[in-house]
Amino acid sequence: EVVMTQSPATLSLSPGERATLSCRASQSININLAWYQQKPGQTPRLLIYGASTRATGVPLRFSGSNSGTEFTLTISSLQSEDFAVYYCQQYNNWPLTFGGGTKVEIK
Amino acid sequence: EVQLLESGGGLAQPGGSLGLSCEASGFSFSNYAMGWVRQAPGKGLEWVSTITNTGDNTPYADSVKGRFTISRDNSKNTLYLQMNFLRAEDTATYYCAKSRKYCDSRNCQGAHYYDSWGQGALVTVSS
Numbered sequence: 001e002v003v004m005t006q007s008p009a010t011l012s013l014s015p016g017e018r019a020t021l022s023c024r025a026s027q028s029i030n031i032n033l034a035w036y037q038q039k040p041g042q043t044p045r046l047l048i049y050g051a052s053t054r055a056t057g058v059p060l061r062f063s064g065s066n067s068g069t070e071f072t073l074t075i076s077s078l079q080s081e082d083f084a085v086y087y088c089q090q091y092n093n094w095p096l097t098f099g100g101g102t103k104v105e106i107k
Numbered sequence: 108e109v110q111l112l113e114s115g116g117g118l119a120q121p122g123g124s125l126g127l128s129c130e131a132s133g134f135s136f137s138n139y140a141m142g143w144v145r146q147a148p149g150k151g152l153e154w155v156s157t158i159t160n161t162g163d164n165t166p167y168a169d170s171v172k173g174r175f176t177i178s179r180d181n182s183k184n185t186l187y188l189q190m191n192f193l194r195a196e197d198t199a200t201y202y203c204a205k206s207r208k209y210c211d212s213r214n215c216q217g218a219h220y221y222d223s224w225g226q227g228a229l230v231t232v233s234s
Contacts, residue, residue, distance in 0.1 A: 001169075034220035036152070043202060043224040044144075044152065055222065087152050091219040094166045096142075096154040 002026055002090050006099035012107040019075040021102045023088035028069060032092035035064055035073045038101075039084045047086075048073065078104070109133040109223040111203045116228030119193050127228050129186040129203030134223075137181035140206035142221060143188050145199035145230075155201070156188070157219055160210045171197075193232045200227040 003026040013019055023033070031051035036044040046055045048064040051071055061076040075082055083106050088099040115127040129141070142157040156167045156177040165177050176189040186203055204221035 032218060036221075038152075043226060044221075045224075046220065046222045049207065049218075049220050089152070089154075089220060095168050096157070096219060098152040098154065101151045 001095055002029060002093050002097050004088055004090055004097050004099035006086075006088060006102050008102060009100070010103045010105060012105050013078055014107045015078050015080055017078050019073075019078055019082070019104055021073040021075075021086055021104070023071040023073070023099050025069040025071070025090055029090040029092035031066060032090055033064075033066065033071050034089045034091065035062075036087045036089065037082075037084050038087065039081075044087065075104075109205060111205065111223060111225035113201065113203050113225045113228040116201065116230050118231045118233065119190075120234050121193060121195060121232055123193050123232075124189070124191045125193060125230060126190065127188040127201055127203075127230070129188075129225055131184045131186065131203075131205070134205065136184040138209050138211055140208040140210075140219060141179060141186045142204045142206055142219070143177060143186075144202045144204055144221065144224075145197075146202070146227075147196075147199040150199075153199075157206065158186070159208070190230070193230075195232050198230060198232050200229050202227045 005024045007022045033051045035048040038044045051066045052064040085101045085103045110132045112130045119125045143155040158177045174192045178187045203225040205223040207217040209217045
């Protein structure tokens with residue numbers, strides 16, 4: 001099973017700041033990685049797939065990148081609606097696996 | 108607009124059974140793989156199972172293998188999850204999700220990540 005490790009668990013930032021979220025895969029998953037956003041009481045929302053392709057309607061301030069098995073979600077300038085929990089998911093191998101999540105909270 | 112409407116959640120006793128349904132609309136259901144993802148209270152997301160568009164492939168998480176069965180009825184645009192031998196650790200909100208894996212009569216494209224999610228069905232396993 002591919003283990004996905006997200007860090008940090010919590011990120012405390014102010015609106016307008018840059019957020020950098022990390023997700024590490026325990027083995028190669030090529031670029032078969034997705035990022036989701038989940039706000040309290042809401043369902044997950046697809047943000048990024050293929051490590052760096054924004055889903056339909058996702059603002060340009062969200063970007064994804066990778067270097068080997070290290071994946072990064074960057075929010076260039078945090079807006080109030082971006083404070084949420086973010087999950088990565090690999091879909092290179094069965095079973096599909098999610099990271100434990102990173103909570104982006106208001107500082 | 109894609110809509111996924113789950114039903115069938117509720118309270119079950121340990122060792123008992125429960126079935127979930129997910130009625131889909133707004134897309135060509137029979138061409139897309141579908142999946143179930145669960146979230147225990149206050150916890151992260153856990154993939155449960157996926158079913159290909161024709162139902163011929165149904166991988167499961169080890170935690171539910173042999174106890175849960177995913178199925179679909181393309182004539183009814185409905186996805187199912189039958190849960191047997193329930194355990195306390197199965198307590199969670201179960202989300203029906205549409206995969207980006209698309210297949211038609213000629214080929215397949217996309218992959219198994221999820222671009223639309225239902226509102227979720229709460230399953231509580233307790234005596």
